[in-house]
Amino acid sequence: MSYAYATQDEKTISGAMALVMHLLFLLLLVFGVSWQHKQSDSAVIVDLWNNLPALPQPKAEPPPPEAKAPPEPPKPVPKAEPKPKPEPKPVIKPDIALKEKLEKERKLKVEQEKLEEKKREQEKARVALKEKRAKEVEAKQLAKEQDDALRKINEMQAAQAAARGKQIDEYRRRISEKVKRFIVLPPNLQGNPEVEFDVVLLPGGEVLGVKLRKSSAVTAYDNAVERAILKAQPLPLPPDPALFNDFRELKLKFRPKE
Amino acid sequence: MIPSLSQNMSVISLITGASVLVQIVLLLLLLASMFSWYYIFLKIFMLKRATRLANEFEKDFWSGGDLNELYQRAVNSRASAGSLERIFEAGFREFSKHKKQSGTDVGVLMDGTRRAMRATYQREMDMLESYLPFLASVGSVSPYVGLFGTVWGIMNAFRGLANVAQATLAHVAPGIAEALIATAMGLFAAIPAVVAYNHFAGDVNRLATRFDSFMEEFSNILQRQVH
Structure with missing residues (x-):
């Protein structure tokens, strides 16, 4: 009715412009900001040749x-x-x-x-x-x-x-990290003894067998680690089945503090 | 669950991966932002027209036309009249009504006229100031709402960290990133609202001063007519 209120036209235009503003903002967010993580091939191994014999x-x-x-x-x-x-x-x-x-x-x-x-x-x-x-x-x-x-x-x-x-190392690290999460440290553990286990894995990441290879001299800690290894299954394995051979028999070392 | 290191963080995945509460906060802020932009554009149109109409009427009024004629025109085009025209119309109507009843005191006559104009002025101001409180509250509240979403998201990120023996940045980073989206959204809603609010409040203020001074001047003109 009154001039002070907006007409229908103005309302539609305003609505459309508001929508356009937000679309622009969204586009800016999605395409304008490159959300880092190009990462790709992180580490590259380079052979340094002191005197290239033939290439030049x-x-x-x-x-x-x-x-x-x-x-x-x-x-x-x-x-x-x-x-x-x-x-x-x-x-x-x-x-x-x-x-x-x-x-x-x-x-x-x-x-x-x-x-x-x-x-x-x-x-x-x-x-x-x-x-x-x-x-x-x-x-x-x-x-x-x-x-x-x-x-x-x-x-x-x-x-x-x-x-x-690199991949093998990465998954080795993941495996030990996952196991570490399940370790419940025994109380009043002294020092930082290292325990070593031989672990036999199945292709799915299940643990077929765990054998103590080198005790840490603290039985409670040895047991805790063994339990953690069993609890942590399935252990993370690389998606490439060709790499499994490197994981069939694993030697895992753990220390209470690292 | 270890968030994989090579996880690709696009905005969409950040939003869809956020917790429900953060998503609700984001939705709320998006709505607030939508409405505030809608009102911003609406207000731009409204204030522009109000200023234009006020200019036009002032020009007509001070060009020295007959007051009765001006009044007739204002009555005829009531629907499209500007604030100033309405104030003039209300004041003049009251004035001429009183004048017909002869023998009224000049003071009483002028008081009545002023009151009529004041009432119209209040109504017009109310119209001009519509939606501004909404912009003000979006501007002041949405940063807090966004912050709430962020705090909640970071709380979750750290809670997930609690049962990880070896805490790395990679464990918390995705959670914090998705939480910070809420703050970004809050600021995105708040900043235009605050800027627009200040701008519009200034515009409305200036119009109000113009109306005020017009009312005073018009009263003077009418008082001179009585004598």
Whole structure:
């Protein structure tokens, strides 16, 4: 009726705006605040390599064989040329006798043939050497690649083993924590004696058997811990059944104060 | 029960994981916040219009029009009239009624007029101040309600800690986090309410002063007419 009271329109608008305000607030809460706990892979095991033997090298090596190969051919060429030079010398000397000349010519021919043979041999050797080197380089690269792959696999295995180890440690800790909660300490316990138990577990976390391995010298405390172990079942086990083997036979140590 | 270390803490899971009492507190605070925002927006509209109408009427009044004509207009548009117009209308009606009965004392005449205006003024103020007490109480009470939820939640968190031999932060942290949500909610409801309350109270106060001074000035004008 009166102006001072809000109209229906205003009421709807106000209601809608209030709703929008709260939706905004909710969105801000859910998406704006990253509620920490990225946590993910907490600890990462890192191998420190003081002088990486191969990782930087494989990149630097491939070019050298190519760079080395071109300068090589010129070497044998100058070597091969100086040898034919002796040829002209005998040609100037003859003129003493035809026989001698003929003989010399023959000798020369033979010599030339020999020289040529030598040349060929040298060439062959050179080619062989080249091939050998190329093969060596290839073999080296191959070996390096294999090495790399091996190392990568090793690293991966190490990481997996580390993760497994971490999980095992985590669940070991949980198990002893859970047991500790059930320990009812005997009165007037003196000192901080350590007791050790051998526990045999079933895959569900049930305790199959408990055996005192090392007494704490306080029987009451030993009994309390044994009772606690039995009471604490099922003990927490990792969800991965593959890890159970590490939990089948557990050695648990307890101290009254820790 | 060990709250797992890798537990993901989203707001939703915190709320759904909270104890029933904390959830009730949260719901209460959410309702309070909803209503306070609703009233905040409503009040913004209402006060804006009240100020606008007061401005318009003052302009009309001081532009030197005929008082009888102004009165007629006010009577005709009673439904959409502003506070100032109503006060004027009430005062003028009383004044003209008295004036018709000749021979009344000027003092008595003016007193009656003032009383009529005062009554309308009170009614108008009541309308302008509506919902403000709600905002005030949301502003002052909801932090305490939120705190109550938090204290309750933390109590639970620590009680759960009692039968754990080795107390770690991980045991209490989720409980405390979910408990603190209640305080956050309480503050979320309270802060806008308090700010809005102060703002609106100031606005209403200023309007009241304007009405008051208008009443005085109008009385003077009427008294001059008698002579």
